Amino acid sequence: MTTQATDTAVRTSIVVEAPIERAFSVFTKDIGSWWPPDHHILEAQLAEMIFEPREGGHVYDRGVDGRECRFARVLTYEPPNRVVFSWDINPRWKIETDRANTSEVEVRFTAEAPSRTRIELEHRHLDRHGEGWESLRDAVRSPGGWPQTLEAFANRLKS
Amino acid sequence: MTTDRAPGLSALGDPTRRAIFERLADGPRAVGELAGDLPVSRPAVSQHLKVLKDAGLVIDRAVGNRRLYQLDPQGVGTLRAYLDQFWNRAFTAFKAAVEQ
Numbered sequence: 001m002t003t004q005a006t007d008t009a010v011r012t013s014i015v016v017e018a019p020i021e022r023a024f025s026v027f028t029k030d031i032g033s034w035w036p037p038d039h040h041i042l043e044a045q046l047a048e049m050i051f052e053p054r055e056g057g058h059v060y061d062r063g064v065d066g067r068e069c070r071f072a073r074v075l076t077y078e079p080p081n082r083v084v085f086s087w088d089i090n091p092r093w094k095i096e097t098d099r100a101n102t103s104e105v106e107v108r109f110t111a112e113a114p115s116r117t118r119i120e121l122e123h124r125h126l127d128r129h130g131e132g133w134e135s136l137r138d139a140v141r142s143p144g145g146w147p148q149t150l151e152a153f154a155n156r157l158k159s
Numbered sequence: 160m161t162t163d164r165a166p167g168l169s170a171l172g173d174p175t176r177r178a179i180f181e182r183l184a185d186g187p188r189a190v191g192e193l194a195g196d197l198p199v200s201r202p203a204v205s206q207h208l209k210v211l212k213d214a215g216l217v218i219d220r221a222v223g224n225r226r227l228y229q230l231d232p233q234g235v236g237t238l239r240a241y242l243d244q245f246w247n248r249a250f251t252a253f254k255a256a257v258e259q
Contacts, residue, residue: 030256123246
């Protein structure tokens with residue numbers, strides 16, 4: 001796995017031992033199987049994650065109380081090669097309603113062999129989250145800030 | 160791949176610095192608090208904080224007679240560092256899920 005970054009983007013890639021169709025399907029339809037389970041901004045406990053497999057669809061969490069948190073819009077859906085979605089979470093860790101202030105994530109899938117797939121991810125236009133940026137510290141200090149929840153997730157995988 | 164890597168992200172390549180960064184995400188801390196929380200000496204923590212500060216991820220301020228370190232809330236570097244960690248770990252989990 002490698003990571004690169006320019007000033008306003010983060011890039012990551014990984015090679016998985018799986019056919020491209022499966023890699024794409026797990027990344028999208030089964031997003032709940034790998035997304036850090038504690039990394040949600042719902043108030044209620046998470047019931048499920050839904051990735052609507054079409055342009056104009058949403059990626060969202062549904063809580064056990066039935067409430068939904070739509071944190072991404074599917075901008076491009078080209079199975080099994082490419083998916084692009086918006087990142088509608090602002091630095092205050094709230095849903096960003098002004099689309100001008102959202103970043104986007106592009107994920108490209110390339111078959112390196114029948115059962116090996118390279119996945120490249122670019123999370124770009126991070127500068128668009130400019131407004132409210134000064135509140136990041138407060139957001140990440142709250143319970144559920146990313147580092148802690150991700151660490152918990154990594155530990156759970158190990159066990 | 161290292162040539163266009165931002166200094167902030169390189170600074171997080173070290174596990175101890177990453178641990179310090181994650182603790183600072185939890186709120187401002189003094190050197191002594193960080194050292195008490197990690198298996199490294201106080202001078203080592205200071206050195207790591209200097210690297211994080213030079214990389215633009217961390218700022219410090221004096222509060223009374225203490226010096227507190229915190230994540231730099233300005234600029235996009237901290238968000239990038241954050242998301243870099245997030246996606247790397249998410250991808251590791253994704254790999255495990257897809258290869259099951």
